[in-house]
Amino acid sequence: AQSVTQLGSHVSVSEGALVLLRCNYSSSVPPYLFWYVQYPNQGLQLLLKYTSAATLVKGINGFEAEFKKSETSFHLTKPSAHMSDAAEYFCAVPYLNAGGTSYGKLTFGQGTILTVHP
Amino acid sequence: EAQVTQNPRYLITVTGKKLTVTCSQNMNHEYMSWYRQDPGLGLRQIYYSMNVEVTDKGDVPEGYKVSRKEKRNFPLILESPSPNQTSLYFCASRWGDRPYNEQFFGPGTRLTVL
Numbered sequence: 001a002q003s004v005t006q007l008g009s010h011v012s013v014s015e016g017a018l019v020l021l022r023c024n025y026s027s028s029v030p031p032y033l034f035w036y037v038q039y040p041n042q043g044l045q046l047l048l049k050y051t052s053a054a055t056l057v058k059g060i061n062g063f064e065a066e067f068k069k070s071e072t073s074f075h076l077t078k079p080s081a082h083m084s085d086a087a088e089y090f091c092a093v094p095y096l097n098a099g100g101t102s103y104g105k106l107t108f109g110q111g112t113i114l115t116v117h118p
Numbered sequence: 119e120a121q122v123t124q125n126p127r128y129l130i131t132v133t134g135k136k137l138t139v140t141c142s143q144n145m146n147h148e149y150m151s152w153y154r155q156d157p158g159l160g161l162r163q164i165y166y167s168m169n170v171e172v173t174d175k176g177d178v179p180e181g182y183k184v185s186r187k188e189k190r191n192f193p194l195i196l197e198s199p200s201p202n203q204t205s206l207y208f209c210a211s212r213w214g215d216r217p218y219n220e221q222f223f224g225p226g227t228r229l230t231v232l
Contacts (some may be wrong), residue, residue: 044208104210111160
């Protein structure tokens with residue numbers, strides 16, 4: 001089954017430090033991956049997506065992610081954390097049936113809560 | 119402004135009292151979904167719709183109903199809510215059938231069933 005696993009339900013960093021949020025995908029996933037961010041009391045917002053055009057994907061707010069097939073990973077990084085980055089982050093993969101139809105469904109990882117302290 | 123709206127944002131109810139959570143999008147999207155979010159489980163799809171009058175079950179459909187009579191609206195119905203349906207609910211929409219198209223999410227509805 002297509003799935004993604006996020007390692008670490010909570011990550012805490014200092015302001016200005018590197019942010020690294022981990023996501024590993026199952027080998028059966030299609031070549032599309034997403035990172036979404038959820039700020040407190042808000043819906044999910046797309047940070048970036050991988051569509052096989054380039055392995056290094058740049059997103060909004062200074063985030064980027066690198067697709068590594070050999071490691072089945074799509075980790076999210078940001079060189080310097082800001083207080084406003086505190087949120088919950090989700091890695092997700094579109095579900096595809098045997099015929100290649102997605103039915104608008106995303107399969108999400110468990111989420112990682114990022115805390116940024118001064 | 120392109121958006122997905124949900125109402126109400128917060129709801130406290132009692133077991134067995136029917137309720138409806140509304141969802142509306144103004145982007146003319148064909149695909150719409152309902153998800154529930156529970157701690158440690160991420161988001162799980164409840165129901166989805168590919169267009170007007172076309173709906174189907176997602177991963178956790180038990181205890182829920184949906185309808186899609188108009189393209190813009192996709193209400194979620196709990197006919198007899200139970201405490202295990204206490205959760206944070208999100209409506210989402212997407213244009214077209216390409217799996218890499220972005221899904222747009224509403225702000226969420228926090229439901230508590232006593």
